[in-house]
Structures are given as structure tokens and as C-alpha cells.
Amino acid sequence: MSPTNRTVVVTGIGATTPLGGDAASTWEGLVAGKSGVKVLEQEWAADQAVRxxxxxAVEPLEVIPRPQARKLDRSAQFAxxxxxxxxxxxGFEAGAGAVTSDASASGPSVDPDRLGAVIASGIGGVTTLLDQYDVLKEKGVRRVSPHTVPMLMPNSPSANVGLLVGARAGVHTPVSACASGAEAxxxxxxxxxTGRADVVVAGGTEAAIHPLPIAAFGNMMAMSKNNENPQGASRPYDVARDGFVMGEGAGVIVLESAEHAAKRGARVYAEAVGQGISSDGHDIVQPEPEGRGIAHALQNLLDRTDLDPAEIVHVNAHATSTPAGDIAELKALRKVFGDDADHxxxxxxKSMTGHLLGGAxxxxxxxxxxxxxxxxxxxxxxxxxxxxxxEANADIVRGxxxxxxxxxxIAALNDSxxxxxxxVVLAFRSV
Known part of the structure; x- marks a missing residue:
């Protein structure tokens, strides 16, 4: 296979989410149908329409030493x-920036010139920015943290992950709202x-559970106000759905060329078949109601890869629990795949994790x-x-x-x- 068309595989996974502090507990929660949604107990939440x-599930300070954590925005901590x-x-060696004392995994190192990091965030260090502005107003200029700028930068999570593993092939931060993590x-x-790297650490992170984002999303009528039933509030495809529930956390995978993985005998979870990308050209907030832009991304994926629609058996849908968006996505799947979508x-x-925005x-x-x-x-x-x-457009896995x-x-899609x-549509295939 030519250097510009190499097979890519997934060799590592990690997560910290509303369902668990790692990938295993998150997966266990997902399979069990567990909800991570809660009533907010902070004082500021009492006056919010969305509470x-x-x-x-696991606070970062339970994992990251406090001296290190205080120099990182919450989004970077998750990442x-x-x-x-x-x-x-x-199976790689822990980098010099390891965040826990038990992280000294013995394993092969990677040529840093062939190692990259791409970690996205839709909003970036919003909690740092807003909290430090409060410090400025209440305590004065001299009390503002000198770490504020490197903490609030949208590229802070990616830069810190790059430093963690010693990446020198490129560290990048795509920002495309709730599609950011998938685009990364x-x-x-x-x-x-294309041969720029042999190994890349990639994913998305977000930490925006804060009074201002909650108020702003609530006032634009994007979020569920089902405060009396928090665990039932995120309800994609239900006729009574009334908006998304904000979540926080991060999901990261290690991608590797198949050749590089084989040489070191790595365990492979799946093949990363490729991506399809498009834009609606319709509205800054509302999705194109017939899913034309989404369909374009799906078709772009098929045109750019060797994915056979007959292989696809599963779709992890974007499905945020909003009235318009949930259906537009299903219409797009039906438009592109026709009868194959029946399978x-x-x-x-998101019915369980809430919507992690750029981390989703x-x-x-x-x-x-x-x-x-x-x-x-x-x-x-x-x-x-x-x-x-x-019901007319898709086979929803319910209950x-x-x-x-x-x-x-078999193959699966992840829509964002x-x-x-x-x-953005990503495709993966079993190995």
C-alpha cells in the first residue's frame, strides 16, 4: 500500500465521562443503560431555568496532583x-508529563517526529476565562492567575496532551462546535x-458546566428544562424531547498505521476506515431540516473510502434530543443508504451521557x-x-x-x- 493511502487502526482508548472515570466503566454504564444526568447542587444553579x-463521575483532582491541576483548565484535565x-x-511508555503516579507503563517508545496529537474542544477554557474575570472584578489585577492564558487557550488540551506523549509531528486543535471531537x-x-505520522493521539474534551453557558443555552431554548426528572431529560427520538442536557468529559483514542501496530504486536480494536465532512450552508444554529448537508458528508465518506454499505450494522447517532436535529440525521441516513439503513x-x-459538546x-x-x-x-x-x-426512518436500539x-x-458509523x-461522519470496521 502506498505511503499516501495507509491503513489506520485503533490501538488504545481512554475516557472520563458522566458514566465513569475510564473507558471500561463508561462502556459498562452505556451497555447497562445508565444515566449520568443529575440535579446541579451548586448555589448558582438555583436561579437557572436549567438546573x-x-x-x-470522577473528579479530576482524584487523578491529577493538585499542583499540576491548578495550572490546567478543567477541559485540559479531562483530556x-x-x-x-x-x-x-x-502499550506505550508513559510520557514525562504523566498525570498519575501509577502511569509508568513499560512498553515501546515512539519516534517523536512521527507522533502527533489532535485534541479538540468546542468552547475551550471557558471556565478559566470566566472565573478569572470574576477574580479581576472582585480582587483586582494582581490576583489574576499568571497561568490564565495557557489555561484558557482552545489549544491547551491538545498542547498538554502533546507534551504528555512528546509529540513532534504536529499538535492540532480543530474547532467546529459539537463536531469538533469527531473532526479531530x-x-x-x-x-x-498521508504519511505525516505513524501514531496520533486524538479525541475531544469539554468542560462548560458553568452559569454562563448554562444560562445562554437555556435562553436559546436548546436545553431540556425537565428539572424534575433529570435522568429522563435526555430523550432522543421521544415525541416529548425538549432539548439536550449538557455533559462534560473527554474521549481519546490512539490511532496508528497498521504496519506500525503490527511491528510491535499491538492489540487492535478496529480499523479507522475514514471520514466524511460537509457543511450545511443553512443556519448558524438550526440544522438543515431534510439533512442534505449530513447526507453530503455520508456520501463523501463513501466516495473517499472502500466502505461497503452492506458492512454497516451500527450507527452511534449524534441525536442530541432536539426536535429538529434528531430527525434530520435519520432522514440523511435513509437518503444515502436506502434499504441498507434497515440493517x-x-x-x-447522549441519552445517558448528556451532550459533551466538543467532547462528544x-x-x-x-x-x-x-x-x-x-x-x-x-x-x-x-x-x-x-x-x-x-420509527419510519431507522431501527432505534431502545431500552x-x-x-x-x-x-x-462489520462496520459502524459515528455521526457528529x-x-x-x-x-462529520467517521467510519470504523472490525478486524
Whole structure:
């Protein structure tokens, strides 16, 4: 195979999410149909129209030493935790910037000139920016942290992950709202496929559970106000869905050329087939109602890869629990794949994790890869009354997890879309 069309595989996974502090506990929660949504107990939440969210299950300070954590925005803390897990899971040596004392995994090192990092965030260091502005107003100029700028930079998570592993082939930060994490992984696939790198650590992170983002999303009527039933509030495809629930956390994978992985005898979770990207050209917030932009991304994926639609058995849908977006995505799948879409087991894992914004594509890629690896599709929870348009266009995995075919090669898609009309579709295949 030519250096510009190399096969890319997934060799490591890591996560910290509302369902668990690592990938294993997150996956266990997803398969069990567990909700990570809670009532917010902070004082500031009392005056909010939206008083629910999905915070991480394990606080970063339980993992990262306090002196290190105080120099990192919460989004970067999440990214480092997930990246270190993925790096160790792939069997590599812990980098000099290891965030835990037990991270000294013995394993092969990687040529830093052939190693990259692509970690995205849709909002970046918003909590640092807003908190330090409060410090400025209340305590004065001299009390503002000297670490503020490197903490609030949108590229801070990616830069810190790059430092963690010693990456020198390139450290990048795509920003495309809620499609950011998926776009980061797609960019990483291309870095390897085109020969820029042999190994890339990629994913997404977000930490925006803060009074201002909660108020802003709430006032634009994007979020569920089902405060009395937090665990039932995120309900993709239900006729009573009324908006997303904000989550936080990170999902990171290690991507590697198949040749590089084979030489070191690495365990391979799945093949990263490729990406499809498009933009709606429709509205800054609202999705194109017929899913034309999404369909373009799906077709772009098919045109640029060797993916056979007959191989696809599972879709981890973007499905945020908004009235318009959920259906537009399903219409696009039906438009591009026709009768083949009847065989897709569609899961909306945001029903359990909430919406991690720029981190969603990373966490949902971890879920998609593990669905292929274990041949199980997680359920969509809280669907009490399935929207007829959803029922007409897709086979939604409801209530309980579903076994996927145990024989032969199977493939899965991870869809991610964002404000501004950004559309990214990733494809993975079993090995």
C-alpha cells in the first residue's frame, strides 16, 4: 500500500465521562443503560431555568496532583486523563508529563517526529476565562492567575496532551462546535494515512458546566428544562424531547498505521476506515431540516473510502434530543443508504451521557469502537413514545443493549454535527 493511502487502526482508548472515570466503566454504564444526568447542587444553579447536567463521575483532582491541576483548565484535565489512559492502553511508555503516579507503563517508545496529537474542544477554557474575570472584578489585577492564558487557550488540551506523549509531528486543535471531537479524529486519520505520522493521539474534551453557558443555552431554548426528572431529560427520538442536557468529559483514542501496530504486536480494536465532512450552508444554529448537508458528508465518506454499505450494522447517532436535529440525521441516513439503513442498529448514547459538546465526538468514538470490538450496540434510553418519523426512518436500539452480528467483518458509523452547520461522519470496521 502506498505511503499516501495507509491503513489506520485503533490501538488504545481512554475516557472520563458522566458514566465513569475510564473507558471500561463508561462502556459498562452505556451497555447497562445508565444515566449520568443529575440535579446541579451548586448555589448558582438555583436561579437557572436549567438546573440539570451530566458532570463527570470522577473528579479530576482524584487523578491529577493538585499542583499540576491548578495550572490546567478543567477541559485540559479531562483530556490528559483520557489521553494517558489511551496511551497506556495502547502499550506505550508513559510520557514525562504523566498525570498519575501509577502511569509508568513499560512498553515501546515512539519516534517523536512521527507522533502527533489532535485534541479538540468546542468552547475551550471557558471556565478559566470566566472565573478569572470574576477574580479581576472582585480582587483586582494582581490576583489574576499568571497561568490564565495557557489555561484558557482552545489549544491547551491538545498542547498538554502533546507534551504528555512528546509529540513532534504536529499538535492540532480543530474547532467546529459539537463536531469538533469527531473532526479531530478524522484529521488524525489523515495524518497517518498521508504519511505525516505513524501514531496520533486524538479525541475531544469539554468542560462548560458553568452559569454562563448554562444560562445562554437555556435562553436559546436548546436545553431540556425537565428539572424534575433529570435522568429522563435526555430523550432522543421521544415525541416529548425538549432539548439536550449538557455533559462534560473527554474521549481519546490512539490511532496508528497498521504496519506500525503490527511491528510491535499491538492489540487492535478496529480499523479507522475514514471520514466524511460537509457543511450545511443553512443556519448558524438550526440544522438543515431534510439533512442534505449530513447526507453530503455520508456520501463523501463513501466516495473517499472502500466502505461497503452492506458492512454497516451500527450507527452511534449524534441525536442530541432536539426536535429538529434528531430527525434530520435519520432522514440523511435513509437518503444515502436506502434499504441498507434497515440493517443499522442506531444508538443515541447522549441519552445517558448528556451532550459533551466538543467532547462528544471523542466519547462517542470510544463507544463506537467498543461496540464493534464487543459486538454490542448500546441502548437509547428514555424513549417512552417513539417519534413516528424516527420509527419510519431507522431501527432505534431502545431500552436494552443489542447484540451485533458475531461472524464476519462489520462496520459502524459515528455521526457528529455542530452549530454553524458542521457535519462529520467517521467510519470504523472490525478486524
Amino acid at each position: 440539570i447536567a451530566a458532570p463527570v 490528559l486523563i483520557a489521553a494517558q489512559e489511551a496511551w497506556k492502553d495502547a 479524529i478524522g484529521y488524525a486519520i489523515e495524518m497517518i494515512r 443499522f442498529a442506531v444508538s443515541a448514547t 465526538g471523542g466519547v462517542e468514538t470510544v463507544a463506537t469502537v467498543l461496540a464493534l470490538y464487543h459486538r454490542v450496540a448500546p441502548p437509547t434510553i428514555n424513549v417512552e413514545n417513539l417519534d413516528p418519523e424516527a 436494552e443493549a443489542r447484540k451485533l452480528p458475531v461472524e464476519g467483518r 454535527f455542530g452549530f454553524g452547520g458542521h457535519n
